Amino acid sequence: MIELRSDTKSQPTPAMREAIAYAVVGDEQRREDPTVLRLERSGAELLGQEEAVFLPTATMANEIALRVLGRPGDEVIAEENSHIFIAELGGPAVHAGLMARPLPSVGGRFTAAQVRRAFRPGDSTHVSRTRIVSVENTHNASGGRIWPPSELRAVVATCRELGIDLHLDGARLLNAAVALGTPARELASPFDTVTLCLSKGLGCPLGALIAGSDERMAEARRLKHQFGGAMRQAGIVAAAGVYALEHHFDRLAEDHTRARRLGEGLLEAGLPIDLDAVETNFVQVDVGALGLTSQDALRRLAGEGVGLSATIHPNVLRAVTHLDVTDEAVEQAIELIPKALGVLVRA
Numbered sequence: 648m649i650e651l652r653s654d655t656k657s658q659p660t661p662a663m664r665e666a667i668a669y670a671v672v673g674d675e676q677r678r679e680d681p682t683v684l685r686l687e688r689s690g691a692e693l694l695g696q697e698e699a700v701f702l703p704t705a706t707m708a709n710e711i712a713l714r715v716l717g718r719p720g721d722e723v724i725a726e727e728n729s730h731i732f733i734a735e736l737g738g739p740a741v742h743a744g745l746m747a748r749p750l751p752s753v754g755g756r757f758t759a760a761q762v763r764r765a766f767r768p769g770d771s772t773h774v775s776r777t778r779i780v781s782v783e784n785t786h787n788a789s790g791g792r793i794w795p796p797s798e799l800r801a802v803v804a805t806c807r808e809l810g811i812d813l814h815l816d817g818a819r820l821l822n823a824a825v826a827l828g829t830p831a832r833e834l835a836s837p838f839d840t841v842t843l844c845l846s847k848g849l850g851c852p853l854g855a856l857i858a859g860s861d862e863r864m865a866e867a868r869r870l871k872h873q874f875g876g877a878m879r880q881a882g883i884v885a886a887a888g889v890y891a892l893e894h895h896f897d898r899l900a901e902d903h904t905r906a907r908r909l910g911e912g913l914l915e916a917g918l919p920i921d922l923d924a925v926e927t928n929f930v931q932v933d934v935g936a937l938g939l940t941s942q943d944a945l946r947r948l949a950g951e952g953v954g955l956s957a958t959i960h961p962n963v964l965r966a967v968t969h970l971d972v973t974d975e976a977v978e979q980a981i982e983l984i985p986k987a988l989g990v991l992v993r994a
């Protein structure tokens with residue numbers, strides 16, 4: 648099968664498996680695992696933050712970040728289809744007691760003016776305080792879209808002026824950094840807390856980092872224990888992260904080139920693709936415009952041996968490129984997807 652469902656589906660490479668096999672490990676809970684410590688140090692430097700904490704998943708990183716920044720009854724502003732609002736089972740309410748303040752967006756990006764309008768300073772009797780703004784970069788539900796640095800700066804400046812803390816769900820931040828040609832630290836350092844996922848484009852079997860100030864990360868480490876995420880010889884998996892940051896970061900550009908080629912090929916074959924929206928490693932296909940439901944389309948695609956996945960948008964599918972998607976697989980997908988969806992390839 649041509650696996651385009653998600654960049655989480657990639658398999659660890661032989662070289663990554665070798666790094667895992669020979670990892671020097673210790674008791675991570677006691678901060679005695681040299682490989683975890685090394686990963687945390689390089690993650691913090693990469694993201695321009697004082698400290699980073701290794702975690703099993705990006706969901707846990709987001710939830711701990713919101714808990715570090717928020718107090719029960721506070722509001723968190725985020726884009727209406729952001730991962731923290733639509734894919735973490737209400738975690739912000741469960742773990743941090745936060746009220747969700749969803750904003751509509753274009754391509755996953757809200758504006759500084761929207762934040763200013765939505766902001767509530769709070770009062771002592773009735774009104775919740777807007778405590779956190781969470782930005783997702785790249786933005787999953789809009790198809791891996793990037794926040795232009797100028798828009799990011801404007802939102803950050805407004806939050807600072809209003810006294811709102813900032814979380815960055817940068818599960819795919821390195822895709823944004825590579826696509827923009829901007830150092831990751833420039834995109835991440837203005838935030839109070841940052842999530843980075845290691846098991847998406849970076850190709851690790853699992854793992855994520857949360858980064859921030861020493862003080863906030865001391866609290867994140869405490870919460871990591873409380874969430875049950877403090878591990879033992881975790882260097883076994885952190886070794887994959889160390890390897891990925893050294894070898895799989897720059898190569899994300901290949902995933903982006905392949906996604907663009909896929910988008911162009913499918914558009915040429917007559918599929919409704921918005922090429923302008925292909926900014927990183929996602930291609931969204933509006934199968935509704937072909938008179939198909941997502942379920943019909945996925946069944947037909949599976950029959951031709953191609954895996955795409957549904958999105959939050961009715962009858963819009965996505966194809967995601969990653970480490971295991973080769974140029975040949977992309978060319979095959981350009982043949983098979985239109986065939987599966989009943990679109991005639993133009994001669």
Ligand SMILES: Cc1ncc(COP(=O)(O)O)c(C=O)c1O
Binds near residue numbers: 704706730783786844
């Ligand atoms: C933007 C974003 N944040 C967080 C996550 C959560 O990652 P994990 O599945 O590792 O918890 C995802 C996963 O798809 C994501 O797309």
